[in-house]
Amino acid sequence: MKPGQWLIKVRDARPLVHNITNVVVTNVAANALLAIGASPVMAYAHEEVADMAKIAHAVALNMGTLTPDVITAMRLAGMSANTYGVPVVFDPVGVGATPYRNEAAFLITSSIRLNVLRGNAGEIGLMVGSGGQVTGVDSSGASADLPAAMQMYARQHRTVVVATGEEDLVTDGDTLWRLTNGHPLLSTITGSGCSLTGLLGAFVGVVDKDSPLTTYAQAAVAAITCFNVAGERAAQVAYGPGTFQAALFDALYHLTADEVNEAAKIEQMD
Amino acid sequence: MKPGQWLIKVRDARPLVHNITNVVVTNVAANALLAIGASPVMAYAHEEVADMAKIAHAVALNMGTLTPDVITAMRLAGMSANTYGVPVVFDPVGVGATPYRNEAAFLITSSIRLNVLRGNAGEIGLMVGSGGQVTGVDSSGASADLPAAMQMYARQHRTVVVATGEEDLVTDGDTLWRLTNGHPLLSTITGSGCSLTGLLGAFVGVVDKDSPLTTYAQAAVAAITCFNVAGERAAQVAYGPGTFQAALFDALYHLTADEVNEAAKIEQMD
Amino acid sequence: MKPGQWLIKVRDARPLVHNITNVVVTNVAANALLAIGASPVMAYAHEEVADMAKIAHAVALNMGTLTPDVITAMRLAGMSANTYGVPVVFDPVGVGATPYRNEAAFLITSSIRLNVLRGNAGEIGLMVGSGGQVTGVDSSGASADLPAAMQMYARQHRTVVVATGEEDLVTDGDTLWRLTNGHPLLSTITGSGCSLTGLLGAFVGVVDKDSPLTTYAQAAVAAITCFNVAGERAAQVAYGPGTFQAALFDALYHLTADEVNEAAKIEQMD
Numbered sequence: 001m002k003p004g005q006w007l008i009k010v011r012d013a014r015p016l017v018h019n020i021t022n023v024v025v026t027n028v029a030a031n032a033l034l035a036i037g038a039s040p041v042m043a044y045a046h047e048e049v050a051d052m053a054k055i056a057h058a059v060a061l062n063m064g065t066l067t068p069d070v071i072t073a074m075r076l077a078g079m080s081a082n083t084y085g086v087p088v089v090f091d092p093v094g095v096g097a098t099p100y101r102n103e104a105a106f107l108i109t110s111s112i113r114l115n116v117l118r119g120n121a122g123e124i125g126l127m128v129g130s131g132g133q134v135t136g137v138d139s140s141g142a143s144a145d146l147p148a149a150m151q152m153y154a155r156q157h158r159t160v161v162v163a164t165g166e167e168d169l170v171t172d173g174d175t176l177w178r179l180t181n182g183h184p185l186l187s188t189i190t191g192s193g194c195s196l197t198g199l200l201g202a203f204v205g206v207v208d209k210d211s212p213l214t215t216y217a218q219a220a221v222a223a224i225t226c227f228n229v230a231g232e233r234a235a236q237v238a239y240g241p242g243t244f245q246a247a248l249f250d251a252l253y254h255l256t257a258d259e260v261n262e263a264a265k266i267e268q269m270d
Numbered sequence: 271m272k273p274g275q276w277l278i279k280v281r282d283a284r285p286l287v288h289n290i291t292n293v294v295v296t297n298v299a300a301n302a303l304l305a306i307g308a309s310p311v312m313a314y315a316h317e318e319v320a321d322m323a324k325i326a327h328a329v330a331l332n333m334g335t336l337t338p339d340v341i342t343a344m345r346l347a348g349m350s351a352n353t354y355g356v357p358v359v360f361d362p363v364g365v366g367a368t369p370y371r372n373e374a375a376f377l378i379t380s381s382i383r384l385n386v387l388r389g390n391a392g393e394i395g396l397m398v399g400s401g402g403q404v405t406g407v408d409s410s411g412a413s414a415d416l417p418a419a420m421q422m423y424a425r426q427h428r429t430v431v432v433a434t435g436e437e438d439l440v441t442d443g444d445t446l447w448r449l450t451n452g453h454p455l456l457s458t459i460t461g462s463g464c465s466l467t468g469l470l471g472a473f474v475g476v477v478d479k480d481s482p483l484t485t486y487a488q489a490a491v492a493a494i495t496c497f498n499v500a501g502e503r504a505a506q507v508a509y510g511p512g513t514f515q516a517a518l519f520d521a522l523y524h525l526t527a528d529e530v531n532e533a534a535k536i537e538q539m540d
Numbered sequence: 541m542k543p544g545q546w547l548i549k550v551r552d553a554r555p556l557v558h559n560i561t562n563v564v565v566t567n568v569a570a571n572a573l574l575a576i577g578a579s580p581v582m583a584y585a586h587e588e589v590a591d592m593a594k595i596a597h598a599v600a601l602n603m604g605t606l607t608p609d610v611i612t613a614m615r616l617a618g619m620s621a622n623t624y625g626v627p628v629v630f631d632p633v634g635v636g637a638t639p640y641r642n643e644a645a646f647l648i649t650s651s652i653r654l655n656v657l658r659g660n661a662g663e664i665g666l667m668v669g670s671g672g673q674v675t676g677v678d679s680s681g682a683s684a685d686l687p688a689a690m691q692m693y694a695r696q697h698r699t700v701v702v703a704t705g706e707e708d709l710v711t712d713g714d715t716l717w718r719l720t721n722g723h724p725l726l727s728t729i730t731g732s733g734c735s736l737t738g739l740l741g742a743f744v745g746v747v748d749k750d751s752p753l754t755t756y757a758q759a760a761v762a763a764i765t766c767f768n769v770a771g772e773r774a775a776q777v778a779y780g781p782g783t784f785q786a787a788l789f790d791a792l793y794h795l796t797a798d799e800v801n802e803a804a805k806i807e808q809m810d
Binding site: 023026027030031034035040041042043044045047048051052055069245246247248249250251252253254 | 292293294295297298334335336337338364367368369370371458459460461508509510511512513515516
């Protein structure tokens with residue numbers, strides 16, 4: 001299925017994506033989901049996250065502004081999602097920056113089965129054990145053996161692994177995709193990675209139950225491609241980061257399946 | 271008093287609106303209040319909410335991202351507001367989506383006297399007992415007897431009740447208003463309902479003390495009309511949700527009393 | 541060093557600024573830092589703030605939406621910053637509005653050595669003991685002896701003191717600068733003060749270690765001037781607060797050293 005067809009599927013289903021995300025980008029992530037045609041909900045209370053995750057089409061967890069309460073909320077939502085077959089996307093924002101973030105990422109990934117693990121190249125390098133460098137929440141480099149380590153991790157944990165950056169890598173442990181859409185302005189605004197995590201939730205949220213992992217990977221490839229093509233469109237009318245942010249929501253809203261399919265730069269590596 | 275005259279009154283008084291709102295929309299709600307000419311303050315600490323509510327012109331409570339701490343903060347702020355005669359607006363975001371939200375809405379409405387209860391048609395249907403459907407935080411329908419149930423609830427609780435949607439219903443238990451301004455783009459951005467809740471605070475915040483409930487209802491009608499006419503203006507220059515959000519703040523800022531009075535579509539039903 | 545040269549220094553160093561700020565403006569503050577060329581990180585957990593502050597170039601503390609947890613996070617981050625020689629900027633948002641805010645500002649300033657204290661004229665008046673009026677989070681006036689009181693406070697606490705408003709005052713206890721760039725639209729959006737607090741972090745974050753206090757004051761003067769000149773540029777293309785916000789990020793991003801140096805209105809008073 002081409003990426004544009006996934007976009008149509010998302011718009012038809014209007015999947016409910018339960019986000020537990022950071023306070024920096026909640027508004028942006030919600031607007032990105034609305035713009036693409038999904039239905040975002042943010043809920044954090046331990047008293048309700050299991051109920052909310054159960055009725056969602058996907059759960060998107062982002063550890064940008066972590067606290068012990070948020071970790072617990074993520075674990076409760078994730079366990080509920082696992083129980084009811086709701087896909088889970090996890091974004092280990094800033095892992096490697098502090099010991100606490102490393103512990104949190106370990107706690108979350110050891111108690112929840114993920115469908116997609118997404119981060120920048122530095123974060124994913126650290127998660128999959130190929131090394132990497134994270135300063136604050138910025139990646140400052142990945143090692144050459146990242147793709148191989150991602151594939152190993154994906155196979156061992158039976159999850160899709162996504163490393164985004166100038167180029168984006170996606171793997172289900174078997175196939176590796178290299179995606180080269182996007183625009184430098186995407187890295188001048190906060191929340192573009194976190195918005196993508198939400199979109200990944202929307203796209204894997206419309207995968208038919210009992211599909212093989214490779215179908216989730218294709219949905220992830222489609223989500224990233226849609227987001228990055230929207231970024232390219234937005235850059236055409238933006239003067240800087242502020243107008244780019246507004247134009248990005250406009251572009252997500254108006255994006256068509258044909259536009260995505262024509263612009264898509266997806267390379268299947270093996 | 272026409273809606274435009276209420277707008278002038280708000281701009282003259284620059285009412286301080288104490289918001290306890292959700293983390294998705296705090297920025298948007300604050301900017302909407304600034305743009306219309308009010309003064310927003312957000313404060314959540316149990317240690318200060320009673321003090322802040324006491325000096326405010328209105329308190330706007332929104333349970334979008336609820337936690338036990340937030341519920342307590344709302345109750346403390348609301349009790350203080352009730353004690354000092356400060357009007358309270360309550361927005362039961364996502365009621366019906368989880369049992370926890372139902373409990374929270376019950377706890378809040380049973381301990382605080384409201385001046386305005388506002389939600390989408392699904393939320394209000396659940397609050398007033400006419401039924402309704404809420405998925406995540408989206409309303410997916412209201413029953414035909416919503417207006418009658420709203421009037422009953424308004425009379426019993428002596429509060430204005432507002433159900434927003436394609437058309438907006440307002441009642442003080444006696445009169446029912448049907449408002450038909452607005453634009454579909456308002457539902458493509460997060461926080462438009464929550465911003466309106468803040469604006470309702472600003473408008474009821476300038477009602478003279480000891481006014482009858484019907485005066486609060488008129489202030490509510492004016493707030494909704496101003497917001498929706500601004501939405502119509504914004505839609506004329508917007509290309510999609512991103513540019514619409516920016517244009518909406520611009521429109522609120524430049525909105526004139528005459529413009530509102532001319533564009534207003536307000537029908538008094540009985 | 542001229543303000544434009546400080547801008548170049550910031551862009552070269554891309555300083556990591558650890559923000560503990562309020563939930564209203566986190567997104568805006570992060571985007572302002574990205575736009576100017578710095579690297580923002582937001583981290584609040586008691587378990588990690590000391591680690592994050594230690595690796596940052598500056599720590600920016602803002603008490604906009606205060607809770608006991610946030611106060612503790614600020615103190616832990618501030619103590620770590622003091623220990624490792626990382627500059628600290630503190631913004632006592634809304635001090636004077638409630639007793640709790642006064643207590644919090646006292647607790648924070650008594651346990652952390654600041655490099656820059658920044659607020660609006662009302663907040664700073666209260667902090668430095670010259671009096672002032674704060675309603676909610678808006679300043680409504682400063683006393684005539686504010687500059688003298690600021691200088692006294694700066695000398696006693698060995699910190700730069702900044703009072704922003706229609707004109708901005710900066711002092712290191714010795715010299716007093718009066719800055720008159722800026723635009724009225726800056727006060728129509730929420731978070732412009734808080735964004736400036738973040739930028740102050742970025743600029744003092746590139747001051748060479750063991751520099752005298754006056755160098756920090758010069759960095760502060762540069763940060764304010766860059767921000768306000770960007771505001772002037774943004775106002776030229778904005779129609780209202782919404783488009784101004786977007787244009788402000790664009791302007792920060794495209795701001796050049798020459799542009800700042802030419803537009804700068806900096807008066808050294810004594």
